[in-house]
Amino acid sequence: MEKRKKFILQEVDIPSQWYNIIADMKNKPLPMLNPQTKEPMKAEDLFPLFAEELARQEFNQTDTWIEIPEEVRDKYKIYRPTPLVRATGLEKALDTPAHIYFKNESVSPVGSHKLNSALPQAYYNKLDGTTNITTETGAGQWGTALSFAAKAFGLELAVYMVKISYEQKPYRRSLMQTWGAQVIASPSMSTKAGRKILTDHPNYQGSLGTAISEAIELAMQTPNCKYTLGSVLNHVALHQTIIGLEAEKQMEMADEYPDVVIGCFGGGSNFSGITFPFLRHTIQGTKNTRFIAAEPASCPKLTRGKFQYDFGDESGYTPLIPMYTLGHKFAPANIHAGGLRYHGAGSIVSQLLQDGLIEAAAFKQLETFEAGVLFAQTEGIVPAPESTHAIAAAIKEAKQAKEEGKKKVILFNLSGHGLIDMSAYDQYLAGDLTNHEVTDEEISCFLEEN
Amino acid sequence: MEKRKKFILQEVDIPSQWYNIIADMKNKPLPMLNPQTKEPMKAEDLFPLFAEELARQEFNQTDTWIEIPEEVRDKYKIYRPTPLVRATGLEKALDTPAHIYFKNESVSPVGSHKLNSALPQAYYNKLDGTTNITTETGAGQWGTALSFAAKAFGLELAVYMVKISYEQKPYRRSLMQTWGAQVIASPSMSTKAGRKILTDHPNYQGSLGTAISEAIELAMQTPNCKYTLGSVLNHVALHQTIIGLEAEKQMEMADEYPDVVIGCFGGGSNFSGITFPFLRHTIQGTKNTRFIAAEPASCPKLTRGKFQYDFGDESGYTPLIPMYTLGHKFAPANIHAGGLRYHGAGSIVSQLLQDGLIEAAAFKQLETFEAGVLFAQTEGIVPAPESTHAIAAAIKEAKQAKEEGKKKVILFNLSGHGLIDMSAYDQYLAGDLTNHEVTDEEISCFLEEN
Numbered sequence: 080m081e082k083r084k085k086f087i088l089q090e091v092d093i094p095s096q097w098y099n100i101i102a103d104m105k106n107k108p109l110p111m112l113n114p115q116t117k118e119p120m121k122a123e124d125l126f127p128l129f130a131e132e133l134a135r136q137e138f139n140q141t142d143t144w145i146e147i148p149e150e151v152r153d154k155y156k157i158y159r160p161t162p163l164v165r166a167t168g169l170e171k172a173l174d175t176p177a178h179i180y181f182k183n184e185s186v187s188p189v190g191s192h193k194l195n196s197a198l199p200q201a202y203y204n205k206l207d208g209t210t211n212i213t214t215e216t217g218a219g220q221w222g223t224a225l226s227f228a229a230k231a232f233g234l235e236l237a238v239y240m241v242k243i244s245y246e247q248k249p250y251r252r253s254l255m256q257t258w259g260a261q262v263i264a265s266p267s268m269s270t271k272a273g274r275k276i277l278t279d280h281p282n283y284q285g286s287l288g289t290a291i292s293e294a295i296e297l298a299m300q301t302p303n304c305k306y307t308l309g310s311v312l313n314h315v316a317l318h319q320t321i322i323g324l325e326a327e328k329q330m331e332m333a334d335e336y337p338d339v340v341i342g343c344f345g346g347g348s349n350f351s352g353i354t355f356p357f358l359r360h361t362i363q364g365t366k367n368t369r370f371i372a373a374e375p376a377s378c379p380k381l382t383r384g385k386f387q388y389d390f391g392d393e394s395g396y397t398p399l400i401p402m403y404t405l406g407h408k409f410a411p412a413n414i415h416a417g418g419l420r421y422h423g424a425g426s427i428v429s430q431l432l433q434d435g436l437i438e439a440a441a442f443k444q445l446e447t448f449e450a451g452v453l454f455a456q457t458e459g460i461v462p463a464p465e466s467t468h469a470i471a472a473a474i475k476e477a478k479q480a481k482e483e484g485k486k487k488v489i490l491f492n493l494s495g496h497g498l499i500d501m502s503a504y505d506q507y508l509a510g511d512l513t514n515h516e517v518t519d520e521e522i523s524c525f526l527e528e529n
Numbered sequence: 530m531e532k533r534k535k536f537i538l539q540e541v542d543i544p545s546q547w548y549n550i551i552a553d554m555k556n557k558p559l560p561m562l563n564p565q566t567k568e569p570m571k572a573e574d575l576f577p578l579f580a581e582e583l584a585r586q587e588f589n590q591t592d593t594w595i596e597i598p599e600e601v602r603d604k605y606k607i608y609r610p611t612p613l614v615r616a617t618g619l620e621k622a623l624d625t626p627a628h629i630y631f632k633n634e635s636v637s638p639v640g641s642h643k644l645n646s647a648l649p650q651a652y653y654n655k656l657d658g659t660t661n662i663t664t665e666t667g668a669g670q671w672g673t674a675l676s677f678a679a680k681a682f683g684l685e686l687a688v689y690m691v692k693i694s695y696e697q698k699p700y701r702r703s704l705m706q707t708w709g710a711q712v713i714a715s716p717s718m719s720t721k722a723g724r725k726i727l728t729d730h731p732n733y734q735g736s737l738g739t740a741i742s743e744a745i746e747l748a749m750q751t752p753n754c755k756y757t758l759g760s761v762l763n764h765v766a767l768h769q770t771i772i773g774l775e776a777e778k779q780m781e782m783a784d785e786y787p788d789v790v791i792g793c794f795g796g797g798s799n800f801s802g803i804t805f806p807f808l809r810h811t812i813q814g815t816k817n818t819r820f821i822a823a824e825p826a827s828c829p830k831l832t833r834g835k836f837q838y839d840f841g842d843e844s845g846y847t848p849l850i851p852m853y854t855l856g857h858k859f860a861p862a863n864i865h866a867g868g869l870r871y872h873g874a875g876s877i878v879s880q881l882l883q884d885g886l887i888e889a890a891a892f893k894q895l896e897t898f899e900a901g902v903l904f905a906q907t908e909g910i911v912p913a914p915e916s917t918h919a920i921a922a923a924i925k926e927a928k929q930a931k932e933e934g935k936k937k938v939i940l941f942n943l944s945g946h947g948l949i950d951m952s953a954y955d956q957y958l959a960g961d962l963t964n965h966e967v968t969d970e971e972i973s974c975f976l977e978e979n
Contacts, residue, residue, distance in 0.1 A: 083540060084540065084603075084606035084607065084810060085540055087537060087538075087539055087540070088537075089537055090533060090534065090535055090537070110922075156533075156534035156535060156616075157534065157618075157908065157909045158909070160657065168607075168681075186636050187944075188908075188909040188910040188911070189909070190948065202729075227906075227909050230906050231618075231909070241856075248952035249951070249952075249955075250700075250948070250949075250952070253951035253952070253954050253955045253958075254911065254951060254954075256949070256954075256958055257905050257906075257911055257951075257954050257958065259906065260908060269615060276648070301619075359906055413822060431875075452707060455707050455708060456677075456680050456708060456709065458607065458638075459607045459608070459638035459639070459677050459681070460638040461638070461704065461707055496638075496702070498948045498949055499698035499700075499948055499949075499951075500701070501699070501703035501704060501707075501949075502699075502700070502704050504706075504707050505699075505703045505706075508703075508707065
């Protein structure tokens with residue numbers, strides 16, 4: 080029989096509900112706290128900042144399945160369902176008995192999985208009568224996705240883009256502008272938070288934490304304007320479960336079930352998306368699967384951070400979030416996987432790690448690019464620098480399977496392509512990239528007790 | 530009933546044969562001529578330059594269907610079948626009664642349709658025992674595709690890249706290098722042809738014609754090395770028919786048949802690919818469809834060129850080809866649709882135009898970028914500057930349908946995405962792009978009688 084490479088669903092197979100893992104968790108994530116009163120927050124407390132339905136989703140602990148609005152599902156059809164691919168070329172190159180599958184979210188027109196949450200976030204804001212939204216973007220993947228989503232639902236968008244990415248990735252800026260967004264390099268002089276950090280550190284290259292502070296500040300001070308976030312929060316993880324729900328059907332088509340499911344890890348959006356639907360069978364005790372969050376060694380919140388309450392942004396504008404964190408003032412090295420340069424992990428993932436339901440592993444920059452080039456040469460797709468972390472983890476698992484002479488089914492999420500990150504590959508091929516080590520002192524100095 | 534947006538095939542639906550339109554043509558294309566003897570050439574005459582099977586395909590006038598080798602079909606599975614998409618967002622924005630469909634070749638990992646011919650060309654060369662291949666690339670789409678194809682079949686590749694593209698599109702160069710190819714800006718000092726033109730015109734920014742001369746020269750002077758070409762030739766058009774063959778099945782799924790089929794036009798590869806399978810029904814008299822080749826107004830070989838024998842390259846290394854041409858020394862303006870900056874059209878397309886079976890229309894640069902931005906904002910995909918010509922033609926047809934109050938089914942080929950051409954969009958959005966007019970004098974001065 081001919082070996083199948085891709086497992087392809089039809090439009091009717093696009094899920095009609097997202098999976099809310101919190102409803103199934105025995106230990107629920109700890110609540111967000113009001114930083115002043117230290118009291119647990121409620122959905123209404125977030126209404127000034129977020130669209131109301133998004134705030135309600137953030138706190139929903141009871142509904143396992145949440146309906147995807149028809150208008151959102153209709154826009155999903157632009158690129159969904161995405162293919163599940165058997166990485167036969169990579170398997171051959173590794174000479175491994177493992178079967179490696181990847182969910183190819185890079186076929187989205189914005190180049191990554193981020194559109195999965197950008198579309199509902201824009202939709203719910205439109206529904207509230209919001210006219211303007213703000214956000215931040217690190218590598219540019221989230222800002223790009225939200226730019227198209229805002230245009231699709233008729234909203235104005237301002238994006239604070241981490242300055243180092245703004246300069247390293249001019250095409251990202253052009254893309255956002257082509258879709259009609261306004262893009263501002265962060266830190267900027269347009270907000271109090273930006274001005275303060277620029278005064279203190281004139282050459283600061285920016286971070287996601289700072290950009291979040293700026294985007295929140297602008298939203299709070301503009302009438303009819305709300306803020307949106309592309310990772311970390313529960314409602315973002317919820318929207319991203321569409322990845323794993325499709326993958327589940329596709330693994331059935333392939334007549335296999337994964338022994339290991341892998342996603343790269345920044346704030347948790349794509350990792351949650353690929354793993355949660357499979358995790359529900361583990362929680363229910365019907366399957367025994369390993370889940371690996373692949374993070375950069377230079378920003379190792381899951382492997383070396385601390386589980387405690389922390390702010391989501393640099394200036395401390397957000398509620399206190401229970402998270403594995405390196406401290407909200409931790410300034411990660413300028414690695415090319417800009418989307419993974421974030422100090423904390425979402426509260427669901429943090430609880431799951433705490434409970435031993437998932438694992439984490441850290442990978443160094445050179446190892447991830449080596450994995451990325453091998454993947455490009457064997458599977459044809461140049462992966463985003465973020466996604467190379469998941470590939471590196473999959474390769475490690477596949478090599479182990481070879482050593483042990485065991486068949487193993489590995490599934491990872493290819494969160495995006497790297498076509499707009501080619502300068503990073505240039506530098507790697509020229510031998511100009513390095514690893515960035517973080518000392519224990521650097522980590523502990525930003526970890527204050529709250 | 531829910532409106533379907535995408536028409537999705539399975540791997541088993543990937544065609545197993547290419548369609549050779551020459552076998553069905555009443556008036557066959559005129560033969561290639563040996564420039565010295567002016568005698569018609571035979572397949573064997575091309576064996577020194579091309580893989581033998583490719584040379585045989587070039588001259589095959591009898592077999593309507595040609596088997597796709599299993600090894601090639603297997604690699605096609607990396608990205609094929611590609612989706613057929615109903616451009617519902619664009620239709621709405623134009624408020625047209627027309628139904629607009631596009632075949633989305635941009636989902637290929639190299640970003641364009643070029644991989645459809647790169648894979649068989651690499652394969653047949655490997656089969657011959659060739660170890661090295663050469664080629665040229667204009668916009669970089671062909672070179673990128675061949676870089677991956679060469680790696681996939683274990684060949685070494687040298688790409689001569691038109692200098693203006695080499696400078697405007699550094700990410701293209703990085704992509705080719707990531708897949709392991711050697712990339713040289715053309716004109717270069719590495720060939721006689723390059724040295725001559727650099728001596729005559731030290732600041733020459735290059736052209737496809739010059740790059741072809743350099744790639745042929747290197748192939749002829751390197752042992753075990755063959756040359757490959759990404760457009761113009763019959764065997765390239767043959768491989769690209771996989772686009773239209775899939776689209777035909779998908780239009781059936783949509784329960785419609787196109788009244789108009791559109792492709793942008795450089796040398797003819799994607800235009801041939803989308804149109805030939807539909808044209809066969811027109812040739813057989815069972816359908817009555819219009820076929821429109823959309824070319825740039827600054828390089829108008831089909832609308833303002835002359836049908837005569839001409840060289841395929843600037844230096845006159847190739848056989849004489851019967852083509853609509855602007856003259857092989859015609860130097861097109863530096864428009865961003867680099868893949869359309871070629872002086873001539875393939876011999877099949879030229880004969881079809883001569884016989885009135887297809888039409889041609891020219892579009893100015895600003896009109897094409899306007900169409901591209903509208904498409905990006907409504908369909909989510911930023912199109913390649915080349916593909917915007919097909920979109921502009923589709924929009925023109927859809928507007929006409931609205932004026933006439935007629936339903937019309939329009940199908941165009943989205944040959945590639947523009948994610949690596951964002952500097953062009955930047956310039957367009959900044960108002961820095963212009964149209965390039967060509968005078969009748971400029972055209973006639975390069976058209977010599979042969």
